[in-house]
Amino acid sequence: MDIVRTEEFGALRLDLLASGVGLATFSRPPVNAVSLSVYENIGDLSERVAGDPAIRVLVLTAPEEARAWCGGADLNDFVGMDTARRKERYRYINEKLPSFYYLDRPVIAAVNGPAIGIGMILSGLCDMRVAWEGAKFSCPEIDYGLVCGGAGLFSMLKMPEAKMREILFTGQKYTARELEPTGFFNYVVPREEVLPKALQLAEAIAAKSLPSIQARKIASSRLEGMSWMEAYLDAQSLSADLVATRDSQEGVTAFLQGRSPKFSDD
Numbered sequence: 454m455d456i457v458r459t460e461e462f463g464a465l466r467l468d469l470l471a472s473g474v475g476l477a478t479f480s481r482p483p484v485n486a487v488s489l490s491v492y493e494n495i496g497d498l499s500e501r502v503a504g505d506p507a508i509r510v511l512v513l514t515a516p517e518e519a520r521a522w523c524g525g526a527d528l529n530d531f532v533g534m535d536t537a538r539r540k541e542r543y544r545y546i547n548e549k550l551p552s553f554y555y556l557d558r559p560v561i562a563a564v565n566g567p568a569i570g571i572g573m574i575l576s577g578l579c580d581m582r583v584a585w586e587g588a589k590f591s592c593p594e595i596d597y598g599l600v601c602g603g604a605g606l607f608s609m610l611k612m613p614e615a616k617m618r619e620i621l622f623t624g625q626k627y628t629a630r631e632l633e634p635t636g637f638f639n640y641v642v643p644r645e646e647v648l649p650k651a652l653q654l655a656e657a658i659a660a661k662s663l664p665s666i667q668a669r670k671i672a673s674s675r676l677e678g679m680s681w682m683e684a685y686l687d688a689q690s691l692s693a694d695l696v697a698t699r700d701s702q703e704g705v706t707a708f709l710q711g712r713s714p715k716f717s718d719d
Contacts, residue, residue: 454652460501463494467501473659474652475508475558479515484524487571489545491527496549499556506718509659509666511556512651513579514563522564522588523572528597554578555674557667559658563651564588564629565644574603577610580673582637583651584629585644593624609677612637662700662716668692 455471464481477498479485502508515522530542553560562579567589574592576582592601607617612635620627633641640650658666668691676684695701699719707714 457507462498462501464491465494465498467498469505469507470652472656473507473509474655475502475505475511476652477511477513479513479523480519482519484521485515485519485566485572486524486527487575488527488530489542492546492549495553499549499552502558503552503556506663509558509661509663510655511558511560512563512648512655513560513575514648514651515566517565519566521572522562522566522568523575524567525570525572525593531597550578557670559655559666559670561651561655563648565647567626569626570594570601574601574606577603577606577637580670581639581654583640583642583647583654584638585647586628586630586641587644588629589626590620590629590632591624591626592621595622596624610637660716662698662704662714663718664698664700665695665704668695 454468454476457469457471459469460467464479464485466478466480468476468478470476479491481488481491502511534542559581560579562576562582562584564576564582564584565588566585568576568584569589569591570593573590576584576590592603594601601621604617604621608614616632616635619625629638629641632638639654642650672684672688672691675687679687700714700716703716704714
């Protein structure tokens with residue numbers, strides 16, 4: 454990989470690749486557990502990516518040696534927790550995660566290890582998922598006397614309701630291969646192929662016009678709560694704003710001339 458620059462956001466390292474792909478690596482040994490500080494890191498990373506036009510697509514992965522892609526919430530944060538502190542934790546999380554979900558760039562989860570609890574939710578907040586066939590996924594909150602907050606997200610992703618209730622009520626672990634029929638993943642591959650496949654997908658997207666990438670991400674995010682017709686009209690409005698841009702004209706002209714487009718992000 455040709456790395457242009459590297460930045461650190463706590464447990465997250467962001468490498469900007471020459472292709473315009475931002476590679477974010479989550480490293481918080483031993484199991485990449487998510488503490489409140491990690492939510493802050495996610496918020497800071499999202500803000501950085503949103504403000505940098507050089508980053509066209511974001512890939513989220515973990516080090517090859519990590520025991521998990523994301524091992525769930527850091528349970529040390531829950532020792533002695535009462536209702537007030539739990540609500541305060543939710544308030545903080547609810548300030549940080551939306552900036553990640555509504556980031557105006559596509560995000561690809563390269564899941565090369567277990568994704569537990571918030572790990573499974575975090576992967577669901579990404580636009581696309583490439584997973585190791587043996588990676589375990591679960592929502593074990595019920596085993597800790599808690600309730601997983603991800604049911605609405607998984608429903609929005611149109612995962613089969615019966616399977617999701619099984620996952621949420623049992624807390625059991627399922628491999629990516631076992632969950633593949635649910636449609637949760639774009640690709641389920643051997644572990645050594647996860648990051649290359651995710652980068653291949655990211656680089657294909659990064660070659661497009663940035664305003665078009667951003668508009669498509671915004672339109673996709675707005676699908677929540679809309680009828681298909683409302684979403685269709687919204688996408689039409691965004692497309693209408695783009696059609697007169699230089700990149701749009703270049704894309705059409707290049708197609709008609711049988712060549713690859715040369716986008717300038719204008």
